[in-house]
Amino acid sequence: MKLGVIGCGKMGSALVEGAIRSGAIDPENVSGCDAYPEAANIFAAATGATVADSIPGLNADVYLLCTKPNQAGSALSALPEGDALLISVAAGLTTDWLEARVPAGVRVIRCMPNTPALVGKGAAAFCSGRAATLEDAEVAKSLLGSVGLAVELPEVLMDAVTGLSGSGPAFIYIVIEAMADGAVRAGLPRAEALKLAAQTVLGAATMVLDTGLHPGELKDQVTSPGGTTIAGIAELEKHGVRAAFIEAVTTAARRSAELSGS
Ligand SMILES: NC(=O)c1ccc[n+]([C@@H]2O[C@H](COP(=O)([O-])OP(=O)(O)OC[C@H]3O[C@@H](n4cnc5c(N)ncnc54)[C@H](OP(=O)(O)O)[C@@H]3O)[C@@H](O)[C@H]2O)c1
Incomplete structure (x- = not known):
């Protein structure tokens, strides 16, 4: 070739x-x-x-x-x-x-x-x-x-792909930045907070890909009764994080369709 x-x-x-x-x-x-x-x-x-x-x-x-x-x-x-x-x-x-x-x-x-x-x-x-x-x-x-x-x-799914993996890196950059902000608020220096946040996203993504387990199951594995993680998750749910991501991906996909005229 x-x-x-x-x-x-x-x-x-x-x-x-x-x-x-x-x-x-x-x-x-x-x-x-x-x-x-x-x-x-x-x-x-x-x-x-x-x-x-x-x-x-x-x-x-x-x-x-x-x-x-x-x-x-x-x-x-x-x-x-x-x-x-x-x-x-x-x-x-x-x-x-x-x-x-x-x-x-x-x-x-x-x-x-x-x-x-x-x-x-x-x-x-x-x-x-x-x-x-x-x-x-x-x-x-x-x-x-x-x-x-x-x-x-x-091809009919290309706009959905654009909304997910095309636009997705920007969504995750915001997640990393916001998690690091939370860590800075809790006392961590900015540089370490950013590195730990980015590595946490990389590690979680690798767990999903390498184990083949559903993300919900992996989440349950690290959520002990009355513990820290469930306290954080309750806060995410209170602020509608799932709905926000679902809307972000579908709105980006819709915008891709508008731009490409499909
Ligand atoms: N970057 C990404 O992450 C990403 C993600 C998804 C899709 N894409 C797609 O990938 C494509 C390229 O993006 P990019 O970020 O790599 O852009 P880029 O860095 O601007 O590269 C495009 C290059 O093509 C050259 N070019 C323009 N017309 C040409 C011609 N007739 N013959 C030969 N070369 C020509 C441009 O020259 P000049 O500098 O003179 O204009 C420029 O150097 C885009 O269509 C984008 O939609 C990119």
Whole structure:
């Protein structure tokens, strides 16, 4: 597979660095181009990939579209005709929209990654366009899977994914900040409070993923009768934390649908 990266910014670099680190792809088989040539040079220095001076110059069979959504149209119009796969990470651009703009022979897969992909802990979903094959889906899964979790879902669920794993990191940053504020109020220094809060979120998430236990069961395991944890939980329930998170995810999903016109 020869991978051509269109747009060597944050997401393009993170995905390619992850894919190379995991052995999913060899840097010799990757080239990148960017509207801002210095970005492509930095990308090449970080990854060992080569730089192309134009999109046709990428000469790839798999293209990774990593421009901002409003830059995607002009990038797609420069794609050469022929047998190739386009994997787009541009938020909100549907497979219909992409298919209407790619030249004949180019198959399409749409992805929704999230920013923790930048540190190898992403949570991404992808969906296939009309002409994409099972093999194409495997290529997308292995690329996205090299920087975290990757799941295939029907396109109709992409807005829900955006509301959950796309917007979710920001929701959890607020949780971490607020828990640290509580700890500072209780006397902890700010730096230690933030580290302990972040590590607590990481640990709890790892418990859910690694044990496969329902979060409610894990919560029950650490909630002793008349203890500290149930006192804190009662406070969270009094303030409607569950309802707030349910509303946050569904409202973000609704906003994603409004923005993408789906
Ligand atoms: N960052 C995230 O966490 C995240 C999460 C989910 C989805 N996404 C999606 O990922 C995409 C990229 O985001 P990003 O944060 O990586 O953006 P970014 O850092 O701004 O990178 C985009 C790069 O593409 C370049 N570019 C624009 N038009 C081009 C063209 N025709 N040919 C070649 N290169 C071109 C841009 O050049 P200029 O600097 O000259 O504009 C820029 O360097 C977006 O569509 C976003 O919706 C990102």
